Amino acid sequence: MTTSVEQNVNTYSRPSDLKITDLRIANLAGLPMRCTIIRIDTNQGISGYGEVRDGASKTYALLLKSRLLGENPCNIDKIFRKIKQFGHHARQAGGVCGVEMALMDLAGKAYGVPAYQLAGGKFRDKILCYSDTPSVPDGKEMGRRLKARMEQGFKFLKMDVGIGLLRDVPGALIAPPGMLETRTVMHQFTGIQITDKGIDHLCQYVADVRSEIGYEIPLAVDHFGHIGLKSCIRLGKALDQFTLAWYEDMIPWQFPEQWAQLTQAVDTPTCTGEDIYLKEGFKPLLEHHAVDIIHPDLASSGGILETKKIGDMAQDYGIAMAMHMAGSPISCLANVHCAAATENFLVLENHSVDIPEWNELVTGLPNPLIQDGYIQVPEKPGLGFDDINEELFRKYLDPRDPIYFDQPTDAWDNEWSWDRLWS
Structure with a gap:
């Protein structure tokens, strides 16, 4: 029987x-x-x-x-x-x-x-998401793009603000030969500096964005470029006036002491972690009180169970966990189960909102998967899709x-x- x-x-x-x-x-x-x-x-x-x-x-x-x-x-x-x-x-x-x-x-x-049950059960039934939104040089137009995300139902936004917007602005950047083109030299070693004119330009850009979207919805910023700690601090202090959700990956995660200096110098939350493997990799940032938000990518941090452990460890230090994700619905669902099972979870990224067929790569899910800015946590076995x-x-x-x-x-x-x- x-x-x-x-x-x-x-x-x-x-x-x-x-x-x-x-x-x-x-x-x-x-x-x-x-x-x-x-x-x-x-x-x-x-x-x-x-x-x-x-x-x-x-x-x-x-x-x-x-x-x-x-x-x-x-x-x-x-x-x-x-x-x-x-x-x-x-x-x-x-x-x-x-x-x-x-x-x-x-x-x-x-x-x-469902996978979240294997991770200890869930704290929430739906997962807050934000959508990657490609940059444009004009702040007003960027604001309109983000406003369109709000009209899609998104309740958390992110955009890029950095030296990529300053390449055609005379007098905005000081750089040794070849450093503006390199993608292999760490931020601290490029010698690139941002001038007051460059900072003013980026502040006006963010002001133009804010004029379109207002202040009711969180707006995080990323991709500042390979500039050193001092330029990051100067830029961060200037952008503090816009009450942004976080400054992401301003400098490489490998330097917790420098992150601590940055975090102490600015009034906006700091965030990093998408390239860190295992909970041991996050520990120095937490022990140094170096960031305000950790940001693991589950496909790098160790999978569902390890990332939940990372979130739990961060919670012991009073730090929230956002999650980076730029994959298919399979990776997305793994993140959803982990986010559901982690108490201090904040918000999950998605890079594929503008690809209608992305949602249909697997079957048995709501379509669209993100509705009104959230993903409903699946109750089907495993990751929650049929095939x-x-x-x-x-x-x-x-x-x-x-x-x-x-x-x-x-x-x-x-x-x-x-x-x-x-x-």
Whole structure:
């Protein structure tokens, strides 16, 4: 006789007998980023989906396949501890995080519960979102674009304000040769400085935006450019008058002492973290009281369970957690479950609002997924969607590397090294 608990469980076999048998990938592009979707298959005919972070290599996931084969995907923490050594900050974490998402999807399906339940239950039924909005040089026009987001129902906004708006403004920037073009030199080492004229120009830009959208809805700012700490402080102090929601990634996250100086110097909340891997990476920022808001990208920070731990740790320091996300609906749903399960969550990013078919890459979701500025937390098992839309997946395959799930990955089955980190 089937018990009431077992009625919610896939009993083709038993979750305790579930084994990973394969890992396949599909490379997508134009979402607007490129990303690799992974599918983990099992001996019971159920599969779990995850996502390698936008812009990362598929190899970061494929090299993990041999470490996964034969494992029970319901042992999420055990497997995560086994593979987390193969991740690192930013995109290098993509494989580990994508696998963790897929394990959460699989375990949720096996036990018939949504992923947030595996993370301890939920604090909220819907997740507040903000939409990425591409910049334009004219502040009034930027304000109108943001106003259009408000008319779509968004209740939190973000835009870019930085030296990219000053390149054609004479006397706005001082820079050594070649530094305005580089993308590989850290902010503190470029020698780029912003002048009073440049600061005045950016202040007028934000004033023009505010004149269009008002002050009722939070407005965060990002992408200041590769300028050093002192220029960031001068610019931050000048922009404080506009009561912005946060200053994001003004300087690299690796310098907590400099972040502490910046945070103490300005009156606007500071925010960073989208490239940090694991809770240990966030700890120095918290211990130095260096930021007001942490901003992990779940596809870099360690997946659903690790990111919840990061949020919980930040809460102990009185710090809120916003979440960066620039992927497909699969990554988005992983973020939604994590946000639902994390008490100090603030708001979730989305880069794909202007791509109507983005929502339809998977089936069984509300359309549009974001309604009135929120995503409803799914109650279906796992990540909460029914299946992938094969037709759209094939339409959005990356033309540079158009791999789909039907292509075997057997070459990675026996990849091996002596992985132990101690003697």
